[in-house]
Amino acid sequence: MNASQLLPLIVALPLAGFLVNGLAGMYLPGYRERKNWIGWFATAMVFVPFLASVTLFMGLEADSRPVTYHLMTWLQAGSFTSDIAWRVDQLSVVMMLFITGIGSLIHLYSMGYMKEDEGYWKFFAYLNLFIFAMLNLVMGDNLLLLFLGWEGVGVCSYLLIGFWYKDMEKASAAKKAFVYNRVGDFAFLVAMFLVFRHVGSLQFDAIFANLDGIPADAAFWIGLLMFIGATGKSAQIPLFVWLPDAMAGPTPVSALIHAATMVTSGIYLISRMSAIYVMTPEVMLIVAVIGGITAFVAATIALTQTDIKRVLAYSTVSQLGFMFLALGSGGFIAAMFHVITHAFFKACLFLGSGSVIHAMHHVEHELDHHGKHVHFDPQDMRNMGGLKAYMPSTYKTFLIATIAIAGIPPLAGFFSKDEILAMLYNAGAFYQPVYFVLFGLALVTAFLTAFYMFRLTFGTFHGTFQLSKRYPEAAGAEKYLHESPWHMTLPLWVLAVLSLVGGFMGFPDFIVQTFGNPDAHSNWLHGWLIGGIAEYDLALAKPVKWTILLASTALASFAVWLAYQRYTGDRAAESDAALQRGLGGAYRLWSDKYRLDEIYEGYVANPILKLSDKVLAVFDLKGIDGLVNLVAGLTNFTGSILRYAQTGLVSGYAMYLVVGVLLVVGLLLF
Amino acid sequence: MDLLHDLSYFWPAAITSIGGLAAMMAAAFKTDMRWVNAVAVFTALSATVVAASDLVAGHSGLLFSGMVAHGGTAAFGTFVVSLGTLFTLVLSRSYLEKIGHHYAEVYALILFATTGMIVLASATDLVALFVGLETMSVCLYVLAGLVRERKTGIEAALKYFLLGAFSTGFLLYGIALLYGATMSTSLDVIAATTDKGGLYWAGVGLLLVGFLFKVSAVPFHMWTPDVYQGAPTTITGYMATAAKTSAFVAFILVLGRGLQGSVEQWAPVLEIVALLTMIVGNLIALVQHDVKRMLAYSSIAHAGYALVGLTAGTLSGYDGVLFYLFAYTLMNIGAFAVLAYYETADGQERSTLEQFAGLGWQQPALGVALSIFLFSLAGMPPFAGFAGKYQVFAAAIEQGYITLALVGVLTSAAAAFYYIRVMVYLYFKSPEQPVSLPAVDRLYGWTILLLAGLTILFGVMPSLIVNLF
Secondary structure (H helix, E strand, O other): OOOHHHHHHHHHHHHHHHHHHHHHHHOOOOHHHHHHHHHHHHHHHHHHHHHHHHHHHHHOOOOOOOEEEEEEEEEEEOEEEEEEEEOHHHHHHHHHHHHHHHHHHHHHHHHOOOOOOOOOOHHHHHHHHHHHHHHHHHHEEEEEHHHHHHHHHHHHHHHHHOOOOOOOHHHHHHHHHHHHHHHHHHHHHHHHHHHHHHOOOOOOHHHHHOOOHHOOHHHHHHHHHHHHHHHOOOOOOOOOOHHHHHHOOOHHHHHHHHOOHHHHHHHHHHHHOOOHHOOHHHHEEEEEHHHHHHEEEEEHHHHHEHHHHHHHHHHHHHHHHHHHHHHOOOHHHHOOOOOOOOHHHHHHHHHHHHHHHHHHHHHHHHHHHHHOOOOOOOOEEHOOHHHHHHOOOOHHHHHHHHHEEEEOOOHHHHHHHHHHHHHHHHHHHHHOOOOOOHHHHHHHHHHHHHHHHHHHHHHOOOOOOHHHHHOOOOOOOHHHHHOOOOOHHHHHHHHHHHHHHHHHOOOOHHHHHHHHHOOOOOOHHHHHOOOOOOOOOOOOOHHHEEEEHHHHHHHHHHHHHHHHHOOOOHHHHHHHHHHEEEEEEEHHHHHOOHHHHHHHHHHHHHHHHHHHHHHHHOOOOOOOHHHHHHHHHHHHHHHHHHHHHHOOOHHHHHHHHHHHHHHHHHHHHH | HHHHHHHHHOOOHHHHHHHHHHHHHHHOOOHHHHHHHHHHHHHHHHHHHHHHHHHHOOOOEEEEEOOOOOOOOHHHHHHHHHHHHHHHHHHHHHHHHHHHHOHHHHHHHHHHHHHHHHHHHHHHHHHHHHHHHHHHHHHHHHHHHOOOOOOEEEHHHHHHHHHHHHHHHHHHHHHHHHHHHHHOHHHHHHHHHHOOOOOHHHHHHHHHHHHHHHHOOOOOOOOOOOHHHHHOHHHHHHHHHHHHHHHHHHHHHHHHHOOHHHHHHHHHHHHHHHHHHHHHHHHHHHHOOOOHHHHHHHHHHHHHHHHHHHHHHHHHHHHHHHHHHHHHHHHHHHHHHHHHHHHHHHOOOOOHHHHHHHHHHHHHHHHHHHHHHHHHHHHOOOHHHHHHHHHHHHHHHHHOHHHHHHHHHHHHHHHHHHHHHHHHHHHHOOOOOOOOOOOHHHHHHHHHHHHHHHHHHHOOOOHHHHHHO
16 A cells, blocks of 8 residues: 555545444434444544554654645646645644644543543544644645634634633633734735735745745744744743633643644744744844743743642743744754653653643542532642642652653753754854843743642642641541543553653654764764755854753752752642742732733724724714714714715715715726 | 416426416415425426436526526536536425425525526527526515515515615616617627627626625625525525526626626626625625524625636636526525524524534534534535636636635635534534434435435536536
């Protein structure tokens, strides 16, 4: 069998899963109860594509041509055509592997997590649809198909955030996610049009073969607009506020969509278009600055949060900022490396938090069952503590993932973060000194990351169970705590192992070169991706690289030690209070999330709504409301014209017609 | 005989006019309206099949001494108009029964209007064009006022009639001036004229005005919201699709056949009108709370997108518009059909957003279908509406109309808000009082699902129809 024939299969199976579970669930009420079948079927529809991706990966060499499959010509208009065609090259196969791999694990996990939910079938149908869209995003052979996937994952994320649609908060979080994403999509569309205009095609090979046809200013705008598109999908300043709210959705969704896959599509897009980005250093700097600020801002907010999922959400925003820092400093491969390792440890963390929340829900349920109505927030870490005794698997995996994200060697996060730091320093040394500032910001952020992540882990799993202390009625509630079923712990362990060893795919060359062969290449990922990505050269001297590596390790270790001093042994509350006293106004600003939500609502969203309501009502002939005031404020002359408009009288309409006639005929005659 | 020979290429119009007469006759003998409906549906189905076979056969030429054309653009227009009529007739029965206005005359009027539309969409002579236009319009004036005991119905009919007459005056004056300038009403003769004086340009301008009124382009759109809101919902769907399609096809014939030589003069005019139409239509649609009225403004906006293709003034632009009209017919009739169901399902007239709360869960298939139509109207891939937008914008870019394409993209991105808002109410809001909608009429439901399926099919494989142009 030809390898390229696997491509339509990979895309078609998740779609088939969506259609079967969706249609059968919609029309056959009996089908909805067959939860085991629904879950396994949906999981298989992602797992088989994973196996196919592995096959494709095995057949691919670092210098192979892309495997493509042309299904049909999709759109044709004059000389422009667009195909439905997929391509698997070194970059997309990496994305496919972890989308389907982690996707399968999260499907499996959801079988346990969503077991009691009445919308079980719907959940799995949406999840399959998401995988379908995400695969199109990374496998599309042209920007248009990529855009199809881009829109598709947005819609699925919207559906899944609002999954518990009866809950108004979730519905509005879903709406927020959609609106913020649309803002980014405007920009992406316009960028696509510019590419279209200058290259005459949206097919990747054609674009890269005709880069000369793109003038410098067009490259600037294309790069900037695509980046704006990426800030929407990948939650960067100023469009990041939707992501923390999106955590209202079910936890497996947070893990799959809002940590591992969809939010990294912006990084994928920029890596894919890296050849255009290296043409415009100005945009690269903008990308890096935005990424750096986002990384720092989100990390400081994460420091102050007590909701376990919110900490992880802000941590995700911060880590995405790190990836953009890498992109902006020419480290496209470093960014992809961090995308992969982050997918491992952040998915593990989210699923672990889901396991904890699951257990806390169970406690609430059991207490209720025994006639003790204690209402507490099952996501608030102040109610937790001491869970490690009751949930050993969850604890161990969570700890491993925490060490990984903190950047302690030799776990996955350490290597990818170190490569980013090196690329930043590199850009400062050889391109623009301003990157040194960003390098400093990144170091501070790395320190904060290690600190707040260990604050979370120690607060949740160490010490003693706080719930029984905070709520007297809940005394002895810890006996209801239990470990989650194997559906849920197995994915945790797989992800933990990946977080443990995943970093070795990008083992830095210079370490091997120091101790062994001076020409050795141990960074497999770099060698794998360099053919399709325009990476800056990492030209730093070996001692500099060692210094960066040791400094970042020392910083992270110090942060862990600090967190250990303050957050173990039930000292979380007093340490938080001490932190608050010590930092004063800054802490308030951080815990208020820089008041960005309020600023957007107050200064952007509301005025626009008010303005459009007032101004546009004039044009609407039936919109009498608010018009009276407006008309009164205007002069008599314009007032009388507007009155014509609002009365809905035919004579008024006829007048518009005459104005139009004068316009059209006048334009033609003169 | 020449007449019979010509008629054999003009069957769809003949069929619909005979069908219209038959519907009136049937009403005299049969009191069962379902039977009359069946006659009308059969008529439209025959016309559609014949039109489709004409389209596939691919022959073309002039008929009736050069008054009308067959084949090519005209055949495609005839096909889309017949198809729109067919769906309207199928869907109208249960709706008209529910609102208590199920008269045989409705079917006769729809079929006569369709005859007018076919003539309009095939005309190669301004006189034939005018006859077709008026046949269509007069029938539509009456249909708009069908629900005569409702104030909005009467208002719609009267406004439509008065303003329609007003704009027809301009159109007729334009024809007269063009005749004065070129001594002919034939598009081919007009195309050959080289002496383009003030008379000629004034004639062209007034002709454009007549068309821009019929396709409801800004600033000639004022009648649209009132008429669309006042007319019975399935008829609104008919007016927004079939009538608009025929007017656009005639517009293409006039511009491409008669005025192609003056493209440099009229394209800038259409560009301004297209810009205004896209911006104003979408912005006002944003603030609507009544879904039917929102769709009326959205139809104005869509006319703007189609005008983008006309502005390009090239073959690929015209083809893009034709596909756009086809896609728009599918998704818009579908959307109005679901609206008609919500309006009449349980006797509570629903048309505002708030009244739509939670309805998506009631009849899930219809909710999904409406979502597909709305996504398609919003121009999301992979639905037909996206493919249509892509083609007209690509044609405009090819001719260097970057502003048009950019404004088109931005306004359609903004338009997503008001389409999505309907879905937010359908799925994410709970109704104030629990509602339970009765099951939908089987044929009605399947027709809607068919439309939804076609909306997806032609979004994924637009080449199926594009290759027929």
